[in-house]
Amino acid sequence: MIRLLIVDDQELVRAGLRGILRERYGFDIVGECADGSGVAAAVVRLQPDVVLMDVRMPVVDGVAATKAIGRVTDPPPVLVLTTFDDDEILAAALRAGASGFLLKGVPAEDLQRAVRTVAEGGAWLDPAVTGRVLTAYRAAPDVSSPAESLDVLTAREREVLALIGQGMSNAEIAAYLVLGEGTVKSHVNHVFTKLDLRDRAAAVVLAFDSGLVSPRQKPTE
Known part of the structure; x- marks a missing residue:
């Protein structure tokens, strides 16, 4: 429940x-x-x-x-x-x-x-x-600016960021990519660190800004 x-x-x-x-x-x-x-x-x-x-x-x-x-x-x-x-x-x-x-x-x-x-x-x-x-x-003036380029990410990390942008949880990402949840959590932590993201909402914003996710795209589409 x-x-x-x-x-x-x-x-x-x-x-x-x-x-x-x-x-x-x-x-x-x-x-x-x-x-x-x-x-x-x-x-x-x-x-x-x-x-x-x-x-x-x-x-x-x-x-x-x-x-x-x-x-x-x-x-x-x-x-x-x-x-x-x-x-x-x-x-x-x-x-x-x-x-x-x-x-x-x-x-x-x-x-x-x-x-x-x-x-x-x-x-x-x-x-x-x-x-x-x-x-x-x-x-908003209080939003920190993340790294301008996604080039610092590996291909897998970019994929994980895109799935975060679609609203997926770590468990859903793990199932979608056929990975362990621990591995996904590690990828998420690397994404946050490399792009200086403070939370998951900021990651979603960046995923949209960078074109990884479309504003009209539904989660997991």
Whole structure:
């Protein structure tokens, strides 16, 4: 079971998520928050595997709540739920440490897959708005500039970076390339070190910027 904490100020949205993320599909919703003010404490108390985070909420928004989660010991990944008009806020959420974002109203199967992906250590960027969000992400003054060229990577490392860009977790990459997870983790570490990447979201951005992944390309396509 993947343990979930849902953070959204709209009861109808939370009810819809409860209907999609049921135990029969391998999910256990261990708690809900109506805004971001109590999220960090809830994470410590409930120990969720993934936090589903709205961005526009009263009192404390999703960006601030994501930052707060990042300060707890062994924080869970955050999957941000959004609408089309949240580009700059979404970019801020990614910089705050979110593992990805997903549009509200996507098919149930996509939501379930996104949750499983981030639970396994992957990143998820919804293809429908990826290009716009990446533009906002790259334009931010606090985003560090990675190495300009991918020439420092081996052919296998470039392949691994492309698969990270498609949202694959280490386990999925290992299965796709028929490698051990330890070997994949080593490749990922080499990619991060050589390109001076701080997190998986930054790796996804670089994969798109370098043309390894298309903004319209769906994960694992």
